[in-house]
Amino acid sequence: MNIDENIIADIRRFNRFYTNRLCVLDRHVLDTGYSLTEARVIIEIGIMGQCIANNLVDVLDIDRSYMSRIIAKLCKDGLLIKKKVTMDNRTSLISLTSKGAALYHQLNERSDEQIVRLVQGLSQKEIKEIHASMLLIQKKLDRLEKI
């Protein structure tokens, strides 16, 4: 597998470039008073609807003890509730309260806004080109995971 050195340099340049872009896009999360990690937890629960702590640990790849503390904090803040379920007394079902759901929606809307800002000033044609490029990259690089 010989790859042109210029291509490697370009990909590394792209990675540096895109890292900065992602950083800027994520910054808005901090306005909520929660960290990126806490936001990820809220969003994941929003997507899952209901889950147990261990699901979050697996999906988000966060340490169990750290997750325990994050959940405790978000519960204390009234964003989550834990419901004991008879099936397994070791666990609780976690879900968003209405306050948590509101934050979840706010995070989603803000993320959407950030994407709009990202491509602001470009024509619809250019946006479509970027879109197609992203889909291509993801398709090609994602495929490799399954092998």
Place this chain on the structure above:
Amino acid sequence: MNIDENIIADIRRFNRFYTNRLCVLDRHVLDTGYSLTEARVIIEIGIMGQCIANNLVDVLDIDRSYMSRIIAKLCKDGLLIKKKVTMDNRTSLISLTSKGAALYHQLNERSDEQIVRLVQGLSQKEIKEIHASMLLIQKKLDRLEKI
């Protein structure tokens, strides 16, 4: 500016996807025993050749006191040397020692290897497609900065 909701969702999906990829690519740095931030400092000095601490603070957007401590550590580890320069007695010229330069080259080589691994299993044609897509994204989104 109306943007198709599906495109926004796709871009957000791509961002999540690519964040994970970047995370995996960066992980190799930790094998050196240095953090990503310390590695960024070493690489930047490698690129600049010679610089003063404040240059690094500006370019890498790292707190001055934090930078001071990072430089002190890297000096203690024999990766950097500070040379007093008569022109301005407040500052020192910082540069890599041969040991530091070796690490700099190692970091570069490993980063290149990671890119090769990233696209491993793809045909040359597919790699060229990815490359072109990245260039397009960067060109379109980079242009927006200058406005």
Place this chain on the structure above:
DNA sequence: TTGTAATAGTTGACTATGTCCACTAAAGAG
């Protein structure tokens, strides 16, 4: 069914990473 292993979660202690502020010393500006 009983002993053993595995799983879910919690807590304490710790490390790593990063931030804020006050300070010294030198340089630059008027």
Place this chain on the structure above:
DNA sequence: CTCTTTAGTGGACATAGTCAACTATTACAA
């Protein structure tokens, strides 16, 4: 020569994340 700005350092602190020990419960195999 004063006053302001700049470069760097160090103390104290904050935030983020890790590691290991522990309890309680469940799963499983003999």
